[in-house]
Amino acid sequence: MSSNVTPFSAEAWRRNADLYEAIRTLPFNTELAAGALRQDRFQHYIVQDGHYLADYARALAIAAAKADDANGIIQFSKAATEAIVVERALHETYFARFGIDRQAFEAIALSPACHHYTAFLLATAYAQPYPVVLAALLPCFWVYGEVGKDILANATTPDNPYQAWIDTYGGEDFQAAVDGAIATTDRVAAGETLATREAMHLAFQRAMQLEWMFWDSAHRLEAWPV
Numbered sequence: 001m002s003s004n005v006t007p008f009s010a011e012a013w014r015r016n017a018d019l020y021e022a023i024r025t026l027p028f029n030t031e032l033a034a035g036a037l038r039q040d041r042f043q044h045y046i047v048q049d050g051h052y053l054a055d056y057a058r059a060l061a062i063a064a065a066k067a068d069d070a071n072g073i074i075q076f077s078k079a080a081t082e083a084i085v086v087e088r089a090l091h092e093t094y095f096a097r098f099g100i101d102r103q104a105f106e107a108i109a110l111s112p113a114c115h116h117y118t119a120f121l122l123a124t125a126y127a128q129p130y131p132v133v134l135a136a137l138l139p140c141f142w143v144y145g146e147v148g149k150d151i152l153a154n155a156t157t158p159d160n161p162y163q164a165w166i167d168t169y170g171g172e173d174f175q176a177a178v179d180g181a182i183a184t185t186d187r188v189a190a191g192e193t194l195a196t197r198e199a200m201h202l203a204f205q206r207a208m209q210l211e212w213m214f215w216d217s218a219h220r221l222e223a224w225p226v
């Protein structure tokens with residue numbers, strides 16, 4: 001069934017090539033690569049990312065529960081664990097550096113963009129079928145894999161204060177998780193109807209737009225207007 005159909009991921013990336021380019025060239029990412037990103041902007045990002053990772057882990061656990069085979073259960077429950085491990089590592093490195101303890105972190109509200117992204121992911125995970133859940137989760141892996149590789153290639157500044165972040169997402173371990181998420185999404189999509197594949201494309205695009213908004217919001221130090 002899958003042999004005569006373009007893989008979902010190839011089609012999704014093609015449809016969103018301009019959006020990816022807009023993400024890759026965001027001031028947040030170019031400044032991060034140059035080691036020139038203002039600390040308050042990175043701090044805003046990393047605190048929001050701590051909140052994001054906790055909810056993303058929940059969405060992954062729901063994907064694990066909805067998986068159509070045992071490999072999927074293992075793949076997404078492992079990824080849920082990994083998201084929490086990364087969240088805790090952030091606390092030990094960057095939060096410690098910025099003097100933010102767990103209580104202070106918990107007291108900082110989700111920004112509008114972070115709230116929008118996590119609410120979208122959780123609503124999709126709870127309410128939508130497995131293929132659409134996978135499509136909503138995929139940009140988180142894939143965009144970070146691509147941006148991570150791009151930043152690693154351009155991060156030539158010695159003593160970049162954000163090197164630990166760059167190494168996490170630019171590394172080969174992370175790329176293996178990206179490849180696995182793409183492979184499962186493509187396998188599942190190949191057995192679906194055109195209508196479901198279009199629902200997957202909508203979810204994929206929305207998540208990708210929210211990735212752009214997440215970085216942009218950190219650069220603007222976004223807060224609630226009221």
Ligand SMILES: Cc1ncc(C[n+]2csc(CCO)c2C)c(N)n1
Nearest residue numbers: 049052056079082083140141144214
């Ligand atoms: C806004 C935002 N989007 C994506 C990631 C990357 N990411 C977070 S959890 C996970 C999978 C398991 O570790 C991946 C790839 C991030 N950190 N923050």
